[in-house]
Amino acid sequence: xxxxxxxxxxxxxxxxxxxxxxxxxxxxxxxxxxxxxxxxxxxxxxxxxxxx
Amino acid sequence: xxxxxxxxxxxxxxxxxxxxxxxxxxxxxxxxxxxxxxxxxxxxxxxxxxxxxxxxxxxxxxxxxxxxxxxxxxxxxxxxxxxxxxxxxxxxxxxxxxxxxxxxxxxxxxxxxxxxxxxxxxxxxxxxxxxxxxxxxxxxxxxxxxxxxxxxxxxxxxxxxxxxxxxxxxxxxxxxxxxxxxxxxxxxxxxxxxxxxxxxxxxxxxxxxxxxxxxxxxxxxxxxxxxxxxxxxxxxxxx
Numbered sequence: 001x002x003x004x005x006x007x008x009x010x011x012x013x014x015x016x017x018x019x020x021x022x023x024x025x026x027x028x029x030x031x032x033x034x035x036x037x038x039x040x041x042x043x044x045x046x047x048x049x050x051x052x
Numbered sequence: 053x054x055x056x057x058x059x060x061x062x063x064x065x066x067x068x069x070x071x072x073x074x075x076x077x078x079x080x081x082x083x084x085x086x087x088x089x090x091x092x093x094x095x096x097x098x099x100x101x102x103x104x105x106x107x108x109x110x111x112x113x114x115x116x117x118x119x120x121x122x123x124x125x126x127x128x129x130x131x132x133x134x135x136x137x138x139x140x141x142x143x144x145x146x147x148x149x150x151x152x153x154x155x156x157x158x159x160x161x162x163x164x165x166x167x168x169x170x171x172x173x174x175x176x177x178x179x180x181x182x183x184x185x186x187x188x189x190x191x192x193x194x195x196x197x198x199x200x201x202x203x204x205x206x207x208x209x210x211x212x213x214x215x216x217x218x219x220x221x222x223x224x225x226x227x228x229x230x231x232x233x234x235x236x237x238x239x240x241x242x243x244x245x246x247x248x249x250x251x252x253x254x255x256x257x258x259x260x261x262x263x264x265x266x267x268x269x270x271x272x273x274x275x276x277x278x279x280x281x282x283x284x285x286x287x288x289x290x291x
Contacts, residue, residue: 006090012100015165019104019158023111027264030150034268038275044282 060136060277067270074267081260088253095250101165102250108158109238110258111151114265115184116219118148121269122191123219126212129205135280136273138205141212142195143272147265149188155181167232176225177233184222187215 009016085106095102122144128137159178160170172178191211198204221228226235237245244251 004091006093009100009103012165015161016100016103019107019161022157022161023107023154026150026154030147030268033146034271034275038271038278041275041278041282045278045285047285 071270078264085256104162110261111154115152123216126209130209139276145191152185176229180222
């Protein structure tokens with residue numbers, strides 16, 4: 001195993017980095033959406049916000 | 053353990069500490085997985101595109117695992133009419149749609165570098181995963197379209213159970229039919245055919261995805277429980 005990180009994707013960069021970017025975006029969306037929903041409904045259940 | 057967690061109060065007490073714990077485990081495994089990922093050398097055939105494998109394969113595995121969870125929860129909801137099972141099914145669907153979308157997008161990017169094509173219509177693996185994605189979207193659309201939750205629960209549960217038929221088709225598609233997609237190189241009777249330098253980041257990332265799904269699933273089920281409590285509270289306030 002190389003001791004250094006290898007980020008030199010060369011001609012593959014046009015495919016590798018969009019794949020990682022798409023993964024980061026989708027995971028970030030799922031995390032934010034899940035936490036937002038939990039926070040919103042917890043507040044509504046405790047009476048701080050009206051349920052729609 | 054699972055019958056005990058069927059009690060919403062016990063589930064909320066359990067998930068209160070289990071969700072953040074799984075989240076921390078997922079972040080740790082993701083950091084280790086990415087470190088192993090970018091230390092792995094380019095593959096002799098795939099070149100640097102091998103790095104797409106470390107995010108594509110776990111997403112593809114999770115698309116099946118999450119659907120199995122969705123189907124299992126839907127079965128319990130349909131047979132035992134347990135509200136927490138229906139909450140678990142509803143909570144799993146968007147997560148499953150997300151990882152299946154990732155499997156399709158990253159697979160398409162990998163396919164372009166390796167096969168020279170973004171998509172191959174008629175390929176059994178690609179088509180069956182697309183059908184899986186459509187089952188997730190169908191579940192979400194049906195759930196959103198029915199206002200009456202008492203009517204929506206059996207309808208969405210039946211749709212989820214029908215979709216379970218697709219899981220073995222996705223898994224065995226590369227052996228049942230001629231496919232451009234490669235056969236499994238990890239779950240084989242004679243052991244993984246992949247070198248350890250690629251197997252380690254792949255399995256670490258898969259565990260990270262699994263822990264991440266566990267954390268988000270629990271968070272979303274908790275949100276569902278709170279949503280129902282809020283609705284009960286609203287009805288009582290109106291009456």
